[in-house]
Amino acid sequence: xxxxxxxxxxxxxxxxxxxxxxxxxxxxxxxxxxxxxxxxxxxxxxxxxxxxxxxxxxxxxxxxxxxxxxxxxxxxxxxxxxxxxxxxxxxxxxxxxxxxxxxxxxxxxxxxxxxxxxxxxxxxxxxxxxxxxxxxxxxxxxxxxxxxxxxxxxxxxxxxxxxxxxxxxxxxxxxxxxxxxxxxxxxxxxxxxxxxxxxxxxxxxxxxxxxxxxxxxxxxxxxxxxxxxxxxxxxxxxxxxxxxxxxxxxxxxxxxxxxxxxxxxxxxxxxxxxxxxxxxxxxxxxxxxxxxxxxxxxxxxxxxxxxxxxxxxxxxxxxxxxxxxxxxxxxxx
Amino acid sequence: xxxxxxxxxxxxxxxxxxxxxxxxxxxxxxxxxxxxxxxxxxxxxxxxxxxxxxxxxxxxxxxxxxxxxxxxxxxxxxxxxxxxxxxxxxxxxxxxxxxxxxxxxxxxxxxxxxxxxxxxxxxxxxxxxxxxxxxxxxxxxxxxxxxxxxxxxxxxxxxxxxxxxxxxxxxxxxxxxxxxxxxxxxxxxxxxxxxxxxxxxxxxxxxxxxxx
Numbered sequence: 001x002x003x004x005x006x007x008x009x010x011x012x013x014x015x016x017x018x019x020x021x022x023x024x025x026x027x028x029x030x031x032x033x034x035x036x037x038x039x040x041x042x043x044x045x046x047x048x049x050x051x052x053x054x055x056x057x058x059x060x061x062x063x064x065x066x067x068x069x070x071x072x073x074x075x076x077x078x079x080x081x082x083x084x085x086x087x088x089x090x091x092x093x094x095x096x097x098x099x100x101x102x103x104x105x106x107x108x109x110x111x112x113x114x115x116x117x118x119x120x121x122x123x124x125x126x127x128x129x130x131x132x133x134x135x136x137x138x139x140x141x142x143x144x145x146x147x148x149x150x151x152x153x154x155x156x157x158x159x160x161x162x163x164x165x166x167x168x169x170x171x172x173x174x175x176x177x178x179x180x181x182x183x184x185x186x187x188x189x190x191x192x193x194x195x196x197x198x199x200x201x202x203x204x205x206x207x208x209x210x211x212x213x214x215x216x217x218x219x220x221x222x223x224x225x226x227x228x229x230x231x232x233x234x235x236x237x238x239x240x241x242x243x244x245x246x247x248x249x250x251x252x253x254x255x256x257x258x259x260x261x262x263x264x265x266x267x268x269x270x271x272x273x274x275x276x277x278x279x280x281x282x283x284x285x286x287x288x289x290x291x292x293x294x295x296x297x298x299x300x301x302x303x304x305x306x307x308x309x310x311x312x313x314x315x316x317x318x319x320x321x322x323x324x325x326x327x328x329x330x331x332x333x
Numbered sequence: 334x335x336x337x338x339x340x341x342x343x344x345x346x347x348x349x350x351x352x353x354x355x356x357x358x359x360x361x362x363x364x365x366x367x368x369x370x371x372x373x374x375x376x377x378x379x380x381x382x383x384x385x386x387x388x389x390x391x392x393x394x395x396x397x398x399x400x401x402x403x404x405x406x407x408x409x410x411x412x413x414x415x416x417x418x419x420x421x422x423x424x425x426x427x428x429x430x431x432x433x434x435x436x437x438x439x440x441x442x443x444x445x446x447x448x449x450x451x452x453x454x455x456x457x458x459x460x461x462x463x464x465x466x467x468x469x470x471x472x473x474x475x476x477x478x479x480x481x482x483x484x485x486x487x488x489x490x491x492x493x494x495x496x497x498x499x500x501x502x503x504x505x506x507x508x509x510x511x512x513x514x515x516x517x518x519x520x521x522x523x524x525x526x527x528x529x530x531x532x533x534x535x536x537x538x539x540x541x542x543x544x545x
Contacts, residue, residue: 082410109414
């Protein structure tokens with residue numbers, strides 16, 4: 001294992017210290033329980049928006065703390081859900097009296113820990129609403145699985161919902177918009193290489209030199225299908241087709257197209273994928289009215305990408321365009 | 334069989350040592366069908382529990398187990414934090430104010446723990462989870478006691494059923510937890526959660542074996 005770390009045990013706290021030092025204008029970091037909190041929180045009368053999950057997906061979620069997005073983030077150990085103490089501390093830190101929305105990715109551990117935190121917050125008289133993202137079409141949504149995983153839509157949802165909270169929407173309204181984004185969004189990812197969890201010390205799975213994993217999750221958990229590697233056009237097609245067919249996205253739709261790198265893939269390759277995606281959507285009569293290209297929800301140093309499409313309407317477009325000022329996303333300021 | 338509070342402390346210390354010893358093995362099992370963190374997470378949690386034990390050394394069994402559970406919830410994360418945390422807290426609730434217990438109390442505590450796991454994880458038998466190790470163990474322990482076996486013998490039969498349950502997870506298709514994302518590819522792998530439950534059962538039997 002070759003990593004730029006001091007020790008496997010110190011990875012999360014050492015990185016948090018770096019975030020606090022780099023972004024003191026936007027956020028602060030509290031330790032034990034570890035939370036990243038927006039400067040100025042709680043904001044009186046504003047719905048608080050928090051999220052959290054295992055570390056190793058940076059910039060998600062800590063990099064999205066700031067104006068117009070998250071009020072707090074709870075970083076767990078690498079690829080491990082945070083604990084209820086963190087979500088409770090974050091909920092209290094951002095509660096401005098209008099309630100708090102928990103944005104939870106659909107993984108068994110995340111759901112259970114957020115559930116326990118919501119029970120504790122309710123016991124302290126804080127109103128909590130929850131949205132669970134589950135946009136990964138690689139997973140069959142059935143009684144026989146834990147349901148679809150929450151992946152790329154989470155990033156876009158945090159931006160859109162953060163804007164709704166920022167303009168003063170009620171908790172009920174913020175939750176409605178969050179559910180709309182989730183129900184309008186679909187994603188799928190693929191990996192060219194595995195990744196190494198620091199405390200495990202070796203790659204989570206092995207991929208041959210000429211192999212790729214289609215339907216990969218963001219924790220290096222193996223996907224559904226292993227195949228020989230193909231060119232970017234074919235890979236983009238393999239990811240886009242199940243996404244398009246699932247919602248389904250139709251001719252005339254306006255979409256927000258998000259091409260995301262998983263940590264080890266350079267931007268130049270993401271643009272190649274974006275170009276192929278744009279061609280596919282054009283052929284289907286679908287307009288990309290907004291886009292995001294870059295590595296925002298990663299899986300440590302895994303090479304690969306994911307594609308997310310969210311069907312836009314005026315309400316969602318307006319909220320996407322609203323100002324945001326966080327370590328990882330900034331515009332409109 | 335009389336089990337005193339200090340035996341429960343020794344059991345928890347034993348679990349912490351056993352999980353540390355098998356940390357990499359659990360993580361390895363979890364790499365195959367999960368996310369490669371089960372060993373490290375439980376080791377982190379039980380290391381924190383060890384630090385808490387001195388503060389409850391003179392307390393009742395309920396307090397010892399509840400403190401263990403709350404510490405696990407606060408330090409483990411993932412799915413195993415809420416599941417094992419709830420299990421120990423529920424077992425503790427079943428033994429409030431008790432400084433001694435017998436084999437029948439043990440059954441009640443184990444049943445309370447299993448109910449907690451099922452309520453928190455919304456899983457049932459046959460879904461390739463820790464329940465597939467724990468539930469057959471409790472069944473076998475109860476059946477042996479009902480049939481008049483000596484407590485020590487009944488507990489050993491319970492452990493054998495846990496071992497069988499862990500083996501039986503190998504051909505199962507996972508339908509809960511992160512392994513369920515693999516669909517058919519989850520078949521052929523031993524469940525990491527069932528395996529950590531087996532380690533706890535082994536330590537329980539070994540600890541009780543030391544009683545006169």
